[in-house]
Amino acid sequence: MSSPEPTSDRVYRTDRLDPTEIADVLALARAAGDADGAGPLDEHVLLRLRDPRAAAVHLTARADDGTLTGYAHLDTTDPAAGTGVEMVVHPARRRRGTGRALARGVLAAATGPLRAWAHGDHPSAAALAVDLAFTRARVLWQLRRPLTAPVPEPRLPDGVALRAYRPGTDDDAWLALNARAFADHPEQGRWTAADLRVRLDEPWFDPAGFLLAVAESTGELLGFHWTKVHERPGSAPIGEVYVLGVDPGAHGGGLGKALTAAGLAYLRDRRGLDRVMLYVDESNTAAVALYERLGFARWSAHVNYHLG
Structure with a gap:
């Protein structure tokens, strides 16, 4: 198996996305969902994206030309339960280190325990979880x-x-x-x-x-x-x-x-x-x-x- 290509994408942190950035994230999520057969962001995250009052940390990975290549959403509203994380990488930018760069950004930005969803149980997400010492804690089935x-x-x-x-x-x-x-x-x-x-x-x-x-x-x-x-x-x-x-x-x-x-x-x-x-x-x-x-x-x- 070949090693992932090193990424040149840069990761940016913000507490608020503007309408153009939100549209870019939604388009990225649709592209990933079409490729994987499962949407990468759950309803809770999608609702919070559209709510300007919702507090969250947003990490965006961008190529040199500014194209959005990856996104991570950190829900920090319940410190006792820990930080909820959902992350997506554009299908065309996978195996280039973008997911790992986003994950490093998540680890740097989060405080307390982390709870991360992998929708569709994608093999790349499972491999990244193992590398970062995450444990498989809960499985939700779609019937x-x-x-x-x-x-x-x-x-x-x-x-x-x-x-x-x-x-x-x-x-x-x-x-x-x-x-x-x-x-x-x-x-x-x-x-x-x-x-x-x-x-x-x-x-x-x-x-x-x-x-x-x-x-x-x-x-x-x-x-x-x-x-x-x-x-x-x-x-x-x-x-x-x-x-x-x-x-x-x-x-x-x-x-x-x-x-x-x-x-x-x-x-x-x-x-x-x-x-x-x-x-x-x-x-x-x-x-x-x-x-x-x-x-x-x-x-x-x-x-x-x-x-x-």
Whole structure:
């Protein structure tokens, strides 16, 4: 195997990107996603890129002519948990040392532990992680299923009804339910009102596809299935089981399966989609088993590496 070519790219640090720089980063991410089959930056990073109030450290690698060749995003908002890192190198600039130069910049800029995502479990990311003494700490699977295959009939427990989310009215109750349902989840369970609002303001948000399970007698929220539709020019749209949660007190009654089936039916019948995806932690064996029984199969893996 040949050794990587030395890079002449320079790495720059800034706490704020201007609109042109943001557009360049998004174009770079699209190029890498098209080449690798998995987007290199997750939704959290993409939302923060577009939010001028979001605090972050940005590292950009540039060729001699100023062309953006690589990018690293450092999320420093939770010092106790450490710095979250996502990094991407343009496919045409790989094996030239650009990724390693960015990684050195990350190590110099970060304080405390590091948590770095490798979307798609790319071999180059795994090799770099080994070289830098990162440990493989968590695996997130993307599962997919066709919606052309039969979808089970939603069978809600007695006394439970479904309705659509009401933005502004259901926000506080949903945030409380989300925190209970994901009390042990490292990201989802810590959502704030600002985290919710930025997503409710996204162009893709569809309140009719945000299904709430409520107790008919009291109106209490018992569970939810928030669906999402990904639309991109040149590609067929795909639905997503964006977030699915059930109150711990309502476990064991089949509500999770019913909510999943109701959301799949919505994506198929109301949105006209023929495929759907979701993300689930490899370690969440109960959820993985549920989704596999509902016809989902593994599509790709996303790996979280830790250092420190």
